[in-house]
Amino acid sequence: MDSKMLVEDRDIVIPGEVLACGMDFLPGNGTYREQDKILASQLGLVSVNNRFVKVIALTGKYSAVEGDLVIGKVCDVTIGAWLVDIGGAYGAALALRETPEFIERGSDLTRYYDFGDIIIAKVVNVIKGKGVDLTMKGPGLRKANGGRILEVTPSKVPRIIGKQGSMISLIKEKTSCMIVVGQNGKVWIKGENTEDEVRAAEAVLKIEQESHVDGLTEKINELLSKGGKNDKQS
Amino acid sequence: MTSRVDGRKIDELRKMSARIGVVKRADGSAMFQIGDTIAFAAVYGPRELHPRFLQNPEKAMLRCHYDMASFSVSERKKPGPSRRSVEISLVTEKALSSVVDLKLYPNAVIDVFIQIIQANAGTRCAGITAAAMALAHAGVPMREMVAAVSVGKVGKEIVLDLTKEEEDEETGATDIPVAMTSYNKGITLLQLDGEVNKKELIEALKLAGKGCEEIFKLQERVLKEVYSGGKNE
Amino acid sequence: MNNDYLLSLMEQNKRIDGRRLDEYRKISIETGISKNAEGSARCKLGDTEVVVGVKMDVGAPYPDSPDEGSIIVTAELSPMASPDFELGPPGPMATELARIIDRGIRESKAVDFKSLCIEEGEKVWMLFIDIYPVNDDGNLIDASMLAAMAALKQVKFVKLKEDGKADFGEHTNKKLGLGKEPVTTTIYKAGKSIFVDPNNKEEGIFDSRLSAAIAGSNIYAMQKGGTGVLSLQDIEQMLELAFKKEKDLRKVLDAVK
Secondary structure (H helix, E strand, O other): OOOOOOOOOEEEEOOOEEEOOOOOEEEEOHHHHHHHHEEOOOOOEEEEEEOOOEEOOOOOOOOOOOOOOEEEEEEEEEOOOOEEEEOOOOOOEEEEHHHHOOOOOOOOOHHOOOOEEEEEEEEEEEEEOOEEEEEOOOOOEEEOOOOOEEEHHHHHHHHOOOOHHHHHHHHHHHHOOOOEOOOOOEEEEEOOOOOOOOOOHHHHHHHHOOOOOOHHHHHHHHHHHOOOHHHHHO | OOOOOOOOOOOOOOOOOEEOOOOOOEEEEEEEEOOOEEEEEEEEEEOOOHHHHOOHHHHHHEEEEEOOOOOOOOOOOOOOOOOHHHHHHHHHHHHOOOEEOOHHHOOOOEEEEEEEEOOOOOOOHHHHHHHHHHHOOOOOOOOEEEEEEEEEEEOEHHHHHHHHHHHHHOOOEEEEEEEEEOOOOEEEEEEEEEEEEEEHHHHHHHHHHHHHHHHHHHHHHHHHHHOOOOOOO | OOOOHHHHHHHHHOOOOOOOOOOOOEEEEOOOOOOOOEEEEEEEEEEEEEEEEEEEEEOOOOOOOOOOOOOEEEEOOOOOOOOOOOOOOOOOOHHHHHHHHHHHHHHHOOEEEHEEEEEOEEEEEEEEEEEEEEEEOOHOOOHHHHHHHHHHHEEEEEEOOOOOOEEEEEHHHHHHHHOOOEEEEEEEEEOOEEEEEEOOHHOOOEEEEEEEEOOOOOOEEEEEEOOOOOOHHEEEEEEEHHHHHHHHOOOOOOOOO
């Protein structure tokens, strides 16, 4: 029987939907093979690359990958580590030796990072079904002081960052805010004043809601050009 | 062919509607209405399962909790779980576990909460139908969608989607809730109370299949609309 | 003894105790095992043992059925019967078991609720059917139904005192009298194999099970268990076996007076 794609790239599909039939196609993430057919196992967008068919989930919990930049909240402290909530199905831990500053064993860990503190860290190790190890050793990894945290769907993060960071740079430029986007869907925004932070947050949320829409960059540009420093002058 | 109390044909479903994203804080949620029965479902997870001793290192736990609001029925139902809701939670969990890839999340739990806001028969079926949409919305990997509908015998006829009036019919009705999967058309929930012979049961199951086909179409449309700039979220 | 081994045995139509896939273990029913119950029975299915006691008490009828009594079925899965049971109020398993038995008895009208009426709108007899597994070596559902029906067959009405309350310990000569006598058979499916009456180890390998309460050529209650998916053909096959096995189980129940 001839192999055939039954859907097109960027089509929205639901679990159990037949994407392709024939053995020429190969099931990627978000799909599985049932006899000679490939079915979707997620609600998401079809992505066809050569003979690989995958479904990019439009929703879903964060699934940590080594190397991810994440933003988390300290939720517990043990003798040698902080337990951090990064969303996702499992917990994360930041060990004593993974902090940028040198901390002696036996010190009161809460003096450095306390319950509720927000930290920007990197995933160094993923233990399947158990959790994640974090590090704060590295450029840009630090405690996030002030500002605000937004929560977006992790699958929208690439869109928010944009091709080579173009989208996020646009927002940073137009609002003069510091913005860090965690792969786990947490976004930290810190501006010189509340209004700027609000504008940046609105832009990020708009991208999240309309991520599948074309011409988004223009729309964001327009949104950000109204109000704020640029407008105050006129 | 006699007409039913509400004028429907024997193989006709009541009017249906559905919405996604009705519980904002949940990871996934949906509402499903069929006739006067309204079910809300919210999914939280996968998330860490506490207490630790409940964790299963081979797969996630799917924990379903079905509840009827006290005002959902005409004679107020005391709030809180009943034996009936405990059993329905159990069979709902079995019906949904068949299609969810639980092995992907060892030691975790996926919590599914079903709330019946208004009841006119077919509540466990409406709950399962809503829960399947909520799971898909939450991004939980599922091999297929699941939909459920009741079939039964009223008088001598095999009918689809019984109302409370039909269930309570004087001469006695047989109520058969059925849940099916969207691709393989396999049955994941099957209960019966009443009186039927083998032939009638098989006829009823075939009718359930037809009913579920229509529900699958609604589920598909509503889930896709969320992301194609439709009106649902 | 791991699950894969048991499954592969089944695929070859074999079981560890040498039984056929469609063969029940040795069944025995003993009645009158508890003096203070109105009716009681012990059913042994291989090493599975379930004791059921029936008690009567006077109660008020439900408002929508003023001339009818009713049954209340409860199952207690005591930790005594299995290392898998925990202390505490009935959980989902106990609740499901009780409700499966309840529906089988209720829907088949085994008990004539009108015969339980004492004074219309005021007093009726309530039948408490309590299921206590003593040893769980699989197939509690079928054993429980046999024990419950055998216990019901023994029941004689309790005497009423002058003040209208039940005179516990004193019985009339009037038997409860049963209409249809439902028998529940549970058909199990593991992989492609269809079988009956699993022992405790075999209970760990099934994907789906279908319990049917049968009398004559009718099904009065049914419950699918397990997380497996059943096709229409599977169900037809399982039902055929259920009707076959019901005849065997009925012989055992009929032998109970």
